[in-house]
Amino acid sequence: MKNIILYHNNLLKFGGVDTFVYNFTKKLKKYYNITFLYSIADEENLKRIKENVKNVEKYDSNKKYICDICVCASAWGEYPESVVAKSGRYIQMVHADYVRAKEVNFTYNKWHKTTEHVGVSEHVCKIFKKLYPKEKITRIYNILDEIQETKPILKLISATRVSKEKGYERMLKLAQELKKAGIKFRWTIFTDLELYNKKPFNLEEIVYMKPSHNFFDYIVEADYGVQLSDTEGYSYFINECLEYGTPVLCTNFPSAYESIEDEKNGYILDMQLSNLNINKIVNNIPNNFNYKEKCTEKDWINFLNKKIERKKKDMFKVIAKQNYNDKMPELIEEIIDKEIQYNANGSAAISEGDIYIINDADRAKQIEESGLAVVMEVIEKKEETKEDNVKKIEEVKEEKKKTKVRTRKKIEK
Numbered sequence: 001m002k003n004i005i006l007y008h009n010n011l012l013k014f015g016g017v018d019t020f021v022y023n024f025t026k027k028l029k030k031y032y033n034i035t036f037l038y039s040i041a042d043e044e045n046l047k048r049i050k051e052n053v054k055n056v057e058k059y060d061s062n063k064k065y066i067c068d069i070c071v072c073a074s075a076w077g078e079y080p081e082s083v084v085a086k087s088g089r090y091i092q093m094v095h096a097d098y099v100r101a102k103e104v105n106f107t108y109n110k111w112h113k114t115t116e117h118v119g120v121s122e123h124v125c126k127i128f129k130k131l132y133p134k135e136k137i138t139r140i141y142n143i144l145d146e147i148q149e150t151k152p153i154l155k156l157i158s159a160t161r162v163s164k165e166k167g168y169e170r171m172l173k174l175a176q177e178l179k180k181a182g183i184k185f186r187w188t189i190f191t192d193l194e195l196y197n198k199k200p201f202n203l204e205e206i207v208y209m210k211p212s213h214n215f216f217d218y219i220v221e222a223d224y225g226v227q228l229s230d231t232e233g234y235s236y237f238i239n240e241c242l243e244y245g246t247p248v249l250c251t252n253f254p255s256a257y258e259s260i261e262d263e264k265n266g267y268i269l270d271m272q273l274s275n276l277n278i279n280k281i282v283n284n285i286p287n288n289f290n291y292k293e294k295c296t297e298k299d300w301i302n303f304l305n306k307k308i309e310r311k312k313k314d315m316f317k318v319i320a321k322q323n324y325n326d327k328m329p330e331l332i333e334e335i336i337d338k339e340i341q342y343n344a345n346g347s348a349a350i351s352e353g354d355i356y357i358i359n360d361a362d363r364a365k366q367i368e369e370s371g372l373a374v375v376m377e378v379i380e381k382k383e384e385t386k387e388d389n390v391k392k393i394e395e396v397k398e399e400k401k402k403t404k405v406r407t408r409k410k411i412e413k
Contacts, residue, residue, distance in 0.1 A: 003033045005067040005085075007059065009077030011041035011049070016142075017074045017095055018045055020120075023143045024073075025052040035067065037080060072111065079111040094119045094137065097127050110135075154178070154185035154282055157222040157246075159215060159237050160229070162191050162198045167228030167251060173273055174228065174249075175203050181278045187226070190215055219244045223285050224266070228273075229253060242266075243293065247286040258294075265289040315378040316364035320354040324372045333357040 006025065012018050022045070025034055035055035038046070050056050059080055070085040072092050090113040098108055108131075117137040119125035125139045160166045171189075178185050187206045193199070200208055209215075219225060225241030227250040232238070238248050238259050248266035250256050260266045265286050269276055315333070326332065329348035332340060335356040341349040350356070350373075357378065358364055368375040 001031070001033050002068040003035070003066075004028075005035045005037055005065055005070045005080075005083055006073060007037045007070065007080045007083065008073040009039045009079075010074075011038050011045055013042040013045050017093070018042075020093070020095070020142060021073050022048055022052065023145050024071075025049055026145060027143055029053055035065070037065065037083070039077065070113075072114070075108055075110075076106075079113070085113075088115065090114045090116075092117045094124055094128055097124060098131055099127055108132075151184070154183055154224075155222045156185060156187040156224050156226050156249075157189075157215075157218050157241075158187070158226045159190040159211070160227065161196060162189075162193060163196045165230045167230065168198065170228040170251065170271075170273060171226070172201055174226070174276070175201060175206060177273070177276060177278060179203070179205070181282075183278065183282055188218055188222070190218075216240070216244060219246050222246050224249045224281070227251070228269070230271070232256070234258065239294075242289075242291045245287070245289075245291070247289070249281065265291070314359060314361045314364075316358050316361070317376050317378050318356050318358055318364070318367055319374040319376075320350045320352055320356075321371070321373055322352050324350050326350050326367075328360075328363055331358045331360045331363050333359055 006021065008017065008021050011021065021036070025036060028034060029052055033055075034053045035057065036049055036053055037057055037059045039059050041058075046056065061080075061082055063082060065080070065083045067083065067085055068087050069089045069091065070080070070083050072079065072090070074095065075092060090111065092111065092114045094117050096106070098106070101108075110132075115136075117128065117135060118140050119128055119137050120140070120142050122139055125137050128135070128137050158171070162168045162171075175185075175187060185205050188209060189206060190209050190211055192211055193208065200206070219241055222241075223246070225237060225246050225248045227235055227238050227248060229235070229251060231253045232255055234255050235250075238250060238256070241248050242259060242265055248260055250260055250266060250268060252268050252270055256268055260268055262268045263284075263286065267277075267281060267286075325343060325345075325347035327347045329340060329342065329346070332348055333356075334340075335348075335354055338354070343349050358367075364375050364377075367373050
């Protein structure tokens with residue numbers, strides 16, 4: 001089995017070249033004895049490389065390294081001069097368009113030992129050959145890792161002020177519990193942090209976005225809407241989520257039960273989140289529930305068009321003795337023979353001689369005591385029934401008979 005040294009000057013935490021190193025060592029370890037040398041390395045990424053190959057070592061220029069083939073993962077930084085490849089093959093990886101790389105101040109300095117190059121795409125190879133026509137380069141696309149078992153991440157959304165009464169501290173607790181349980185999630189929060197002078201949560205899973213009136217695409221994409229308030233009158237956000245088919249995680253403020261049916265279209269949590277069941281929330285996301293809007297424009301139309309019959313008691317006639325402004329126009333039933341005129345501050349403009357009807361005894365007394373008008377109570381006429389009308393007719397007939405009798409007596413005299 002051939003011995004290969006793979007050298008990378010600076011192993012970063014994350015990057016294309018660093019991914020190449022990981023995949024190369026993992027996929028080829030069955031076929032070659034691989035030693036990985038580095039000068040600088042991110043500890044976390046280095047740990048991953050050690051899971052693939054046993055021989056991982058920080059490069060020591062004073063030490064001689066013998067191998068069959070030497071592969072340099074990158075052209076950045078210094079080269080491993082003390083490495084000797086017995087086959088004479090020193091392979092330089094080319095991961096970039098070297099014309100565009102000049103824009104970030106990269107200049108390719110070929111190692112004097114390099115015998116051949118490997119480019120990771122057709123484009124990269126063509127550019128390299130134009131720049132260095134005498135150099136040998138072979139195209140080998142980036143090697144990929146095996147397909148891993150994956151789970152969908154939990155997607156949360158909130159649109160709320162980040163104030164105490166809106167459950168700011170509970171939101172942090174929920175995020176921490178998810179992390180503690182090893183749940184991958186992304187929580188998009190539409191809010192204004194500056195409004196309440198709040199610092200963002202120091203969690204990479206949380207994404208803050210500016211308040212928006214058009215965030216429904218995000219609602220549809222989410223697994224849950226989250227509303228962890230102390231109290232809500234009747235939450236718009238909760239019902240907007242349900243309207244778009246997205247279940248809700250909310251606290252148990254009283255009006256929550258008017259929208260949420262626990263485990264059917266969401267989960268209702270107590271204020272301490274003591275009944276938070278991460279496993280259930282992640283693995284039993286409610287779906288296919290029916291949502292029926294509880295209010296439509298018809299409710300308002302019926303309400304606004306409703307005829308209100310005011311009680312006719314305590315009705316008073318007001319006769320203005322001079323011009324003045326009535327600051328309580330809502331108590332005026334009507335002004336005789338004219339429309340009510342309003343001035344800039346909303347008072348009714350009353351002119352001398354105006355006659356109007358008000359429906360409040362206390363107000364009538366105030367106006368009378370002011371001396372601005374004459375006030376008299378309006379005596380409500382009793383509504384006449386059919387029996388009343390019959391009685392009146394009989395009374396009229398009887399009166400006519402009496403009149404005839406009196407007249408005949410006068411004539412006879």
